[in-house]
Amino acid sequence: MIKKLEEKRCELEELEDTNSTLIIKERQSTGEIQEAFTELIRGLRDLSCEGSLIGVKRMGQVDEKPFMKVCKQKFIDENVEVEYAMLCSKWLNALNDSAWHPFKRVGIGENMKEVVDDEDEKLKSLREEWGEDVKNAVKTALEEMNEFNPSGREQDDQ
Incomplete structure (x- = not known):
């Protein structure tokens, strides 16, 4: 033994x-x-x-063109860059906030997947204040982050 x-x-x-x-x-x-x-x-x-x-194109990166376009429409020339920078910064922070989870599950069984919930309050407020294009840019980034970033919404800086 x-x-x-x-x-x-x-x-x-x-x-x-x-x-x-x-x-x-x-x-x-x-x-x-x-x-x-x-x-x-x-x-x-x-x-x-x-x-x-x-x-x-980095998956999950926000297309900033709609942000600039809407800022040019809403603000006088001297304020455009400042407002654009603040708006982009706000939504980049929101995208990286793991506490914000604007997804819902759809499908049944093995076909179950997560999709961005268009009824999410933050997204609805974004659309009302800044328009459909800006909301869609954020929504696309969320979808890409969810699909292509296996570690979740924490993004590395490469």
């Missing part, structure tokens, strides 16, 4: 060593993949200079 116990202890130590080695290799691989990903993004950004047919 003692001999078997000693054998099992040795096997456990070997398994722990193997596990530690695998964890170290996995971390190295993850680091290498992250470096390659960062380099790929950098290369794509270089390709997407003005006049290029290739562009890079």
Whole structure:
């Protein structure tokens, strides 16, 4: 019995060593993949200079054009940039606020999915104050973040 116990202890130590080695290799691989990903993004950004047919869009990033358009319509020239910056900042913060969850579940069983709830109070208020285009820009960003960011609405800054 003692001999078997000693054998099992040795096997456990070997398994722990193997596990530690695998964890170290996995971390190295993850680091290498992250470096390659960062380099790929950098290369794509270089390709997407003005006049290029290739562009890079980060999923979950708000299209700011509707914000600028509505600010130009509502404000005098000198206030446009300030109002635009404040409006964008407010909604970028809202998008990154994990406490705000303007989604509802639709479908049945395996077909169940989350979609943006157009009846969400913040979105309704946004549409009433700033228009459908601005609301749709925020809604699109929410949908993309929900679909393409597996870790949720926390965004890394790459």
